[in-house]
């Protein structure tokens with residue numbers, strides 16, 4: 061049976077603020093239960109730092125159930141760490157070895173500047189959504205929910221795209237800091253649904269333009285985003301968005 | 315002060331229709347001049363902010379996460395109720411209303427609940443129009459499931475991520491208004507004070523969580539949509555950041571707090587595995603449809619399982635106690651949440667618990683797998699089994715799950731009238747933050763419904779009734795002395811936190827508070843324990859204010875400081891909850907008073923003396939709060955004792 065408690069060395073990125081250069085600090089942690097989650101391990105570290113009068117490590121987290129998209133750690137060179145399909149908060153310490161050195165960094169991408177330590181500013185994602193990630197329908201205007209049947213396959217496919225949690229792992233994992241997986245997930249969701257049709261062309265154009273404006277890089281099809289996405293958002297969404305985009309710019313009247 | 319719920323007159327089925335067509339309106343030209351602050355962007359806040367902005371009001375919305383999309387609503391799994399009767403199985407507005415009042419153990423206001431049931435159908439239409447990808451059947455129509463033991467299938471869902479999809483829908487509507495400039499969004503902002511000018515809510519003080527700056531924001535009305543306060547127990551299924559601060563500040567500024575002790579404890583959560591535990595994870599209620607709950611009959615076997623010398627499979631059928639099936643033959647494993655939770659606690663307290671802490675019972679799929687095959691079980695619960703394995707490292711196909719009840723939802727909250735206005739004029743509360751619709755116990759899939767009902771379909775009407783009198787009030791001047799004072803008070807509090815320089819982290823105080831609450835104000839409560847808890851909480855508060863350690867700067871990104879503020883508020887709230895539980899000497903819904911039970915140990919309501927809402931008025935941190943009662947009149951539903959035997 062593997063050991064129930066781990067002794068670990070943590071190399072953690074510390075950075076006071078946006079303008080600070082930042083650097084790694086090394087900490088030793090003893091007797092971390094393999095049943096603890098990765099963030100609980102960070103809690104233990106912080107509790108130790110606080111009781112010894114040091115500044116705790118700042119990191120983003122909220123739901124701790126893999127759904128809010130708030131947690132965002134780059135662990136041993138991988139967005140959300142070594143386990144596939146898993147957010148940092150759902151990662152458990154049983155996936156690490158006793159005596160291991162774990163390197164923990166923030167998302168690194170120009171459009172996601174560091175706020176402090178492991179916390180980055182992802183408001184660029186909101187701005188892209190604001191540019192067109194919606195169906196323009198005022199409250200109270202809606203027809204009956206069953207007025208327009210939607211083939212189950214389309215609804216399921218739209219759901220798969222809509223399952224994106226907006227964590228930014230795709231951007232962090234991409235060497236170009238491209239946001240294509242994130243943007244294409246939203247574009248796809250609406251492109252697949254009848255409700256998304258009226259604004260279909262306009263939407264993709266606006267969202268892509270905003271993405272470019274905010275400094276996200278180009279997609280060179282390395283597939284790192286899909287591999288690191290904790291929700292398994294498919295790279296086929298990017299292909300769909302490219303088609304949507306071409307369709308929109310080549311459309312008559314454009 | 316006499317509480318006036320402002321319930322419109324007339325038959326229950328006509329109240330809302332009549333209200334809507336006669337409520338005062340604000341003209342478009344005037345709406346443009348009126349500001350509304352919405353604190354919170356969960357289902358309630360995001361839907362309200364978007365809808366109010368569509369109407370033409372100028373809205374400022376606040377959330378403490380880095381994006382409105384991350385509000386705790388995102389975590390809701392199971393679904394949302396609506397009286398659509400798409401399944402033709404006899405559902406109706408009346409039935410949903412009736413089920414909600416009964417499920418709430420007759421401690422909710424009839425008129426509000428009826429309105430909720432009435433608008434529920436429009437919510438589904440609205441969400442579909444936004445592009446929310448609900449589950450559909452092969453004909454392309456919306457699918458439903460039955461949830462939490464109801465006899466009709468009225469729950470709409472989007473796989474196990476209903477909250478996420480609904481919130482992203484509301485978030486998209488909000489984004490559209492942000493893009494139009496109708497909503498100004500303040501993410502990573504924490505509201506830390508309500509500003510009241512001449513008796514009316516006129517704004518808030520917010521801390522910019524990135525820079526640490528205190529900001530003043532003025533408005534003609536303030537809406538609190540800050541969610542529930544289950545985290546007062548430290549361990550709960552709520553997100554880590556969920557807190558009571560916004561509601562508590564409102565309370566201290568004059569808003570009464572309704573039924574604070576009404577807490578829902580969910581039976582199927584993952585048990586605590588160690589002291590480091592930071593939160594508890596909910597496993598969907600649906601698991602009880604096929605899983606059988608049991609503990610070892612014999613304490614020696616339970617001990618052997620706890621220490622690892624035996625495993626579940628070693629126990630023969632005779633050695634197992636399927637205690638829900640034994641005690642409640644009619645409903646078995648499907649008894650309501652509160653009943654199932656309490657039974658599990660009793661078995662564990664009696665020494666039959668099955669994990670190292672002694673606080674867990676088995677949820678076993680062996681018989682279901684034998685009966686239906688692994689494939690069927692996997693199709694039904696595959697993702698849940700996977701999640702369970704991810705967290706615990708155990709495979710539920712081969713060994714039973716271990717579960718234990720955990721705090722999940724708070725029915726209590728800011729007291730509001732029919733308009734959703736608190737006792738402070740111009741201050742509203744919507745979603746889980748108010749007390750209004752669920753009485754002493756909430757039905758599964760009804761919180762999402764209530765949040766969106768409040769935000770999309772109720773508040774946008776009711777707020778106009780108040781704002782119609784405000785059209786002559788020009789933009790609120792944040793240089794007013796009341797803002798000055800509020801900001802000063804907040805700044806001083808922050809300074810105090812950092813100057814105490816004690817030895818214990820805010821987190822450690824939070825854990826200790828949670829233990830007190832769970833022990834004395836959790837699944838079963840009694841006068842002796844509650845009285846003791848008041849003293850313990852008061853001591854904890856004193857210790858907090860003399861020994862808390864908050865490192866870092868005030869004028870910077872500093873989660874420890876934010877946490878300290880939240881914990882300080884939780885401690886004060888905890889005391890109020892205990893007092894409320896002590897005052898309510900009956901058992902009802904999630905509130906079980908050991909003194910009020912039948913001979914068989916079932917909950918016993920006391921309608922003669924307790925058919926009221928407790929609305930507490932703040933009187934000072936060291937003073938006893940004042941209890942006001944809103945008597946509940948049941949004109950439509952007949953009161954009966956629940957029985958699941």
Ligand SMILES: Cc1cc2nc3c(=O)[nH]c(=O)nc-3n(C[C@H](O)[C@H](O)[C@H](O)COP(=O)(O)OP(=O)(O)OC[C@H]3O[C@@H](n4cnc5c(N)ncnc54)[C@H](O)[C@@H]3O)c2cc1C
Nearest residue numbers: 354355356357358378387392393505541745746759761762
């Ligand atoms: C695990 C889980 C599963 C659930 N599943 C279901 C289900 O299947 N069906 C169902 O009906 N219900 C379910 N519920 C309950 C339901 O999710 C919640 O009751 C509901 O989502 C609450 O919505 P809300 O908008 O009131 O608050 P929340 O979603 O909690 O939003 C609160 C908002 O307020 C903001 N906020 C709070 N305080 C401040 C402050 N001081 N300053 C600024 N902003 C602040 C937050 O940033 C956030 O935006 C579930 C709950 C849990 C915990």
Ligand code: FES
Nearest residue numbers: 122124129131149
């Ligand atoms: S904390 Fe919510 S996804 Fe990790």
